[in-house]
Amino acid sequence: MLAMGEVHTGLLQNSGEISESTCRQVLGLMAGETVRVSRRPIPHALSPERLTGVDCALPSASRSRIRGVGTVVSRCAVTGGRVAQGSSYVRVVRSEADRRLPWSHYLSRPGVVEVLGKAKAADLAEGFVGDPAPGCLDMGAISGRFLDLVQASPLLDRRAPFRIPRTSLRWVAETGEPSIRFTLHTEQERTLRLTHPGPFTPAVVDLCEDLATHDWLLTSLLIIVERARIGATPGAQAVARLAPAIDHLLHLWMPAARVEEWLRPFWESLERQPGFTRQWRSLVDRVRDQIATSTLALLSAATEAGRR
Amino acid sequence: MLVFAISDKGGTGRSVTGTNIVYRHALQGNDVCYLDFDFGSPTAGAIFSVSAVARGAPENGLHEYLRGDCTQPRRVDVWAESDREALRTRPPGAGRLVLLPGTESGGELSAFTDEVVNRCAQLFGRLEEEFDLCMVDVSAGRSFTAELVLAATARLPAIPFRWLVFHRWTRQHIIAADGLVTGADGLLDVGARLGHDREDLHDRIRFVRTAVLEPDAAELVGLRDEQRAWLSACDGELRELARRHGVGRTAMLGKVPLDPVLQWREQLITDEDVLASKIANAETAAAFDELAKKIVDDSAWEGL
Ligand SMILES: Nc1ncnc2c1ncn2[C@@H]1O[C@H](COP(=O)(O)OP(=O)(O)OP(=O)(O)O)[C@@H](O)[C@H]1O
Ligand SMILES: [Mg+2]
Numbered sequence: 001m002l003a004m005g006e007v008h009t010g011l012l013q014n015s016g017e018i019s020e021s022t023c024r025q026v027l028g029l030m031a032g033e034t035v036r037v038s039r040r041p042i043p044h045a046l047s048p049e050r051l052t053g054v055d056c057a058l059p060s061a062s063r064s065r066i067r068g069v070g071t072v073v074s075r076c077a078v079t080g081g082r083v084a085q086g087s088s089y090v091r092v093v094r095s096e097a098d099r100r101l102p103w104s105h106y107l108s109r110p111g112v113v114e115v116l117g118k119a120k121a122a123d124l125a126e127g128f129v130g131d132p133a134p135g136c137l138d139m140g141a142i143s144g145r146f147l148d149l150v151q152a153s154p155l156l157d158r159r160a161p162f163r164i165p166r167t168s169l170r171w172v173a174e175t176g177e178p179s180i181r182f183t184l185h186t187e188q189e190r191t192l193r194l195t196h197p198g199p200f201t202p203a204v205v206d207l208c209e210d211l212a213t214h215d216w217l218l219t220s221l222l223i224i225v226e227r228a229r230i231g232a233t234p235g236a237q238a239v240a241r242l243a244p245a246i247d248h249l250l251h252l253w254m255p256a257a258r259v260e261e262w263l264r265p266f267w268e269s270l271e272r273q274p275g276f277t278r279q280w281r282s283l284v285d286r287v288r289d290q291i292a293t294s295t296l297a298l299l300s301a302a303t304e305a306g307r308r
Numbered sequence: 309m310l311v312f313a314i315s316d317k318g319g320t321g322r323s324v325t326g327t328n329i330v331y332r333h334a335l336q337g338n339d340v341c342y343l344d345f346d347f348g349s350p351t352a353g354a355i356f357s358v359s360a361v362a363r364g365a366p367e368n369g370l371h372e373y374l375r376g377d378c379t380q381p382r383r384v385d386v387w388a389e390s391d392r393e394a395l396r397t398r399p400p401g402a403g404r405l406v407l408l409p410g411t412e413s414g415g416e417l418s419a420f421t422d423e424v425v426n427r428c429a430q431l432f433g434r435l436e437e438e439f440d441l442c443m444v445d446v447s448a449g450r451s452f453t454a455e456l457v458l459a460a461t462a463r464l465p466a467i468p469f470r471w472l473v474f475h476r477w478t479r480q481h482i483i484a485a486d487g488l489v490t491g492a493d494g495l496l497d498v499g500a501r502l503g504h505d506r507e508d509l510h511d512r513i514r515f516v517r518t519a520v521l522e523p524d525a526a527e528l529v530g531l532r533d534e535q536r537a538w539l540s541a542c543d544g545e546l547r548e549l550a551r552r553h554g555v556g557r558t559a560m561l562g563k564v565p566l567d568p569v570l571q572w573r574e575q576l577i578t579d580e581d582v583l584a585s586k587i588a589n590a591e592t593a594a595a596f597d598e599l600a601k602k603i604v605d606d607s608a609w610e611g612l
Contacts, residue, residue, distance in 0.1 A: 010437055134378070141379040148430055151437065158436075158466035163339055165438040227337070229401055 001121045002174045003200045004128045005089025006139040007209050008147045009216035010166035015159040017081030017248070020045070026153045027076055042254045047076040051110055052142055055100065058092070058115065059136040061126035068092065070106045070113035074142055076150045079213050080252045086146030087212075088139040089205050092124060113137070125172040129183075129191040140168055161244040164220045169212040173204045180266045182211070182274070190215055194266065203260040207267070210258055214276055217252055221245055221283050230286065235294035242287050250287070253280055310432055310469035311443045311603060312457055314495070316484035318448040321518030322474040324574050325564055325596070327355045330443045331405065331576045332593075332600035338440035339403040341383075343431075345457070346447040347371050347417050350410025355574050357392040358384055361409040369411030373431065374424050374456075381408050381431070394578045403440065417452040420459075428460040436467050441604065449488070455498055462503035470609065471495065471513040472561065477520045477546060486553035489513055511611045515555050516599065517563035525565065561608060562599045567592040 012018065018026065020037060023045040027035045033048035051071040058068040074088040095101075095114035106114070132138065147166065171192040181193040192211065196204060228241035255277060256267040271277055313326040327342060334340045344352040350369065353361035364371075365382045373381035384407040387398040398405075435442045446454050461469050473495075475485035489495050489510075499509045521527065523540045531539075550556045569581060569588040577596065581588040602608040 013437060138379055144379075144434075145430075148433060152433060154466075156466070160437070163438055163440050166434070227403075232400065 001092045001094065001115070001119075002125055002172060003089060003091045003204065004125070004139070004170075004172045005087065005205060005208060006143050006171070007085055007087040007169045007212035008140065008143040008166050009083060009085050009169070009212045010147060010151070011160050011162070011164050011220070011248075012078060012082055012084040012156065013151045013158045013160050014156040015161060018078070018156070019081065022155055023078050023081060026150060026155050027078060029076065029149060038258065041257050042080050042252065044080075044258060045078045049073050049075045049110075050146075051107075052088075053103070053106070054090075054113065054137055057133075057136045058113070058119070058124055059127035059130070059133055060119070060123050061130055062123050063127075063133065064119070064123065066119045066124065067116045068113040068137060069095075069100050069116065071110055072113070072137075072139060072142055073111035074146050076146050077209060078150070082248055082252060083213055083216065084147060084150045085209060085212065086143040086148075086150070087205065087209050088142045088146070089208075090137075090139070091200060092121075094119075121174060125174065125193070128172050129170055129193060140170070143168070161248055162224065164223060167212070167216045167219055169208060169215060171208045173200060173208075175199060178265065180269055182215075182270055187219075196263065196266075198262075203263055207259050207263045210256060211267075211270070214253065214255055214280075217249060218276060218280055218283075221249055221280070221287075224249075225283055225286060228290070230290050235290070235297055239291055239294045242290060245287060246291070250284055253277070253284075309441050309604060310436065310461065310467060311441060312446050312454075312469065312471045313443060313474065314446045314454060314471065314488065315448050315474040316488040317475075317481060320448070320474045320476055320481065321564070321570070322448070323352060323355060323445055324570055325474060325516060325518050325599075326443050326445055326472070327352060328576055328596040329599045329603065330441065332596045333441050333603070334403045334405040335399060335401075336597075336600055337401050337403055339406075339438065340441045340443070341404075341406040341408060341435055341439045343370060343408045343435075343442060343444045344410040345370060345453050346445045347410050347414050347453065348447060350412070350414065351574070352407060352445060353384070353409050355576065356384075356386045356407055357390045357395060357575065358386065358407065358409075359391050360384075360389065361407070361412075364412035364414060365409040366412050369409050369414060371411035371414030371417075374417075374420075374427050376423065376427065383408055392576075392578075394580045395576065406439070417456065420452055420456050425456060425459045425463065428456055429463045432460055432467065433464060450493055450498075454495065455502070458495070458499045458504065459502045462499075469512065470603070472603075473513060473515050474518050475515060475555070477517050477563075479546065479549060482546065482550050482553055482555050485515060486555050490554065511609070513559075514561035514609070515559055516561055519566045519570070520563045521566045527566070561602050562595060564595045564599070565589065565591050 024035045027047035029047050036046045038044045055069045058066045060066050072088050072090050077085040090113040092113050095116050165188050167188045169190045173194040176195040179195045183191045224245045228238040230238050313322050315322040330340045330342045344350045350364035368378045368382040370381050372378050386405040390396050473485050475481040500506045523543050577588045577593050582590050582593045
């Protein structure tokens with residue numbers, strides 16, 4: 001019927017970026033299974049997947065009682081040794097039985113939640129991206145806990161260079177005529193509606209995680225630039241506030257790096273509207289200009305002092 | 309940074325002083341949050357003038373979160389939701405000011421399980437990622453709440469935390485404040501039992517004197533010489549008593565003068581109260597401002 005998930009993204013709680021080997025240890029949540037690492041164009045490490053069994057109401061826009069049974073897939077990721085994620089998703093399918101089956105049935109279908117009884121895909125999709133109803137399947141809670149797991153690793157020193165909120169991206173993907181809609185809700189909440197050609201594959205989850213990473217980067221840079229109060233505070237002070245962005249964020253922008261070819265057009269469409277990279281570039285330019293002007297001011301002050 | 313606000317006795321000015329410190333810290337450009345863990349009487353909403361949560365949140369308050377009845381406690385953006393005109397716009401340069409209210413008629417914490425400690429530690433860990441300062445009103449006296457936060461911080465060894473013990477400037481309060489820290493089943497005893505290092509914990513505790521009337525205060529100008537001499541002698545005795553109880557100058561982070569506005573109403577003292585309407589004393593605002601700086605100034609927290 002459809003797939004849905006939620007990604008939580010935050011700053012890794014460490015003073016500096018962590019190395020590949022540390023990433024492997026931090027993400028090695030399950031002994032015996034390995035962390036997948038890719039190095040180009042940006043280091044990216046993905047934990048083994050874990051399952052959470054669920055038997056609960058599914059969100060529904062019409063507030064119908066829809067029961068789903070199955071397992072949620074969750075995983076953690078670290079990008080650039082600096083950005084941490086907890087991500088969960090399920091594929092929702094109609095159950096062939098009209099009652100709950102033994103757990104072995106559900107365990108043999110990891111990441112699938114079967115709907116018992118009647119349900120419409122559109123009702124579920126709208127329910128999931130809408131206001132979450134209490135008591136329903138809450139993948140945000142699961143993803144949040146997975147992100148906590150990373151952040152609580154004893155290998156991290158918890159001395160992050162700046163304070164910044166996590167963001168959450170709730171997404172729904174269906175098969176059909178291609179379309180994508182990205183919406184900002186509160187300061188920290190985003191939703192994504194995606195219709196893709198062909199059947200669902202985990203590559204869709206990669207796309208959503210990649211979008212979540214970049215939305216978090218953009219959101220965080222906006223916050224840091226706002227905090228710097230360029231123009232309203234002395235140049236040196238503004239630069240000091242911008243410094244952590246330069247040291248820790250600016251090099252991480254790598255849109256669609258881990259997105260499969262057939263899903264790239266979705267990123268490209270978001271680049272046209274709302275224009276992620278455009279906004280990112282203009283912010284980066286602003287940061288660089290501010291630093292250049294205040295370096296110049298410092299230099300000319302030094303020359304002036306030398307002449308005297 | 310997590311800061312726990314406690315006092316031995318009720319009504320010492322813990323909530324009013326704590327909220328004003330947090331408010332000043334936000335004005336100084338930091339992102340701050342205030343957690344109302346005084347489950348018996350969650351009144352922080354009233355001090356921030358957010359009527360919707362004046363006596364705690366009707367739902368999704370901290371009490372429910374800790375019990376596991378909701379996955380995220382409610383957050384109130386004070387700059388957006390306060391009923392007070394002077395608080396409703398975020399001043400330029402100020403950081404975020406967020407209140408996590410308790411639950412309306414949630415009741416005192418009467419016991420807690422390992423799961424509750426985990427939820428509490430999880431909450432502290434998440435808030436610390438995002439806020440420069442998280443102040444937790446732990447309520448008065450020896451309580452399960454104090455034990456809970458000691459247990460939670462023992463599980464978060466890498467997260468910095470500090471304690472403020474509020475007390476009034478009287479004999480009883482000075483002795484009680486010391487007892488709360490060093491006495492039987494006090495903070496140090498309970499902390500050590502839950503896995504904290506006693507010495508280290510002791511170094512993280514400072515005292516704050518509330519509603520202090522200095523012998524040379526403007527309020528006392530009309531007094532007779534005999535009365536002033538008597539007050540001065542009392543003050544001297546109290547200072548000696550405080551020193552003997554480890555509550556003296558070195559262990560004190562700061563003091564807040566008695567303020568006419570706070571005597572009448574629990575509220576935030578804005579610059580407008582001082583400069584425009586002139587109802588509050590400038591010294592009071594300055595004391596909160598100073599405390600808001602000292603709370604993160606490591607030199608004020610070097611080992612005793
Ligand atoms: N600096 C001050 N000057 C005058 N009055 C003050 C001052 N600080 C606090 N008060 C007043 O003292 C009373 C108690 O303060 P507050 O409610 O903050 O205490 P508390 O320790 O939080 O009490 P409780 O234990 O009941 O929660 C309030 O009426 C408050 O306005
Ligand atoms: Mg109080």
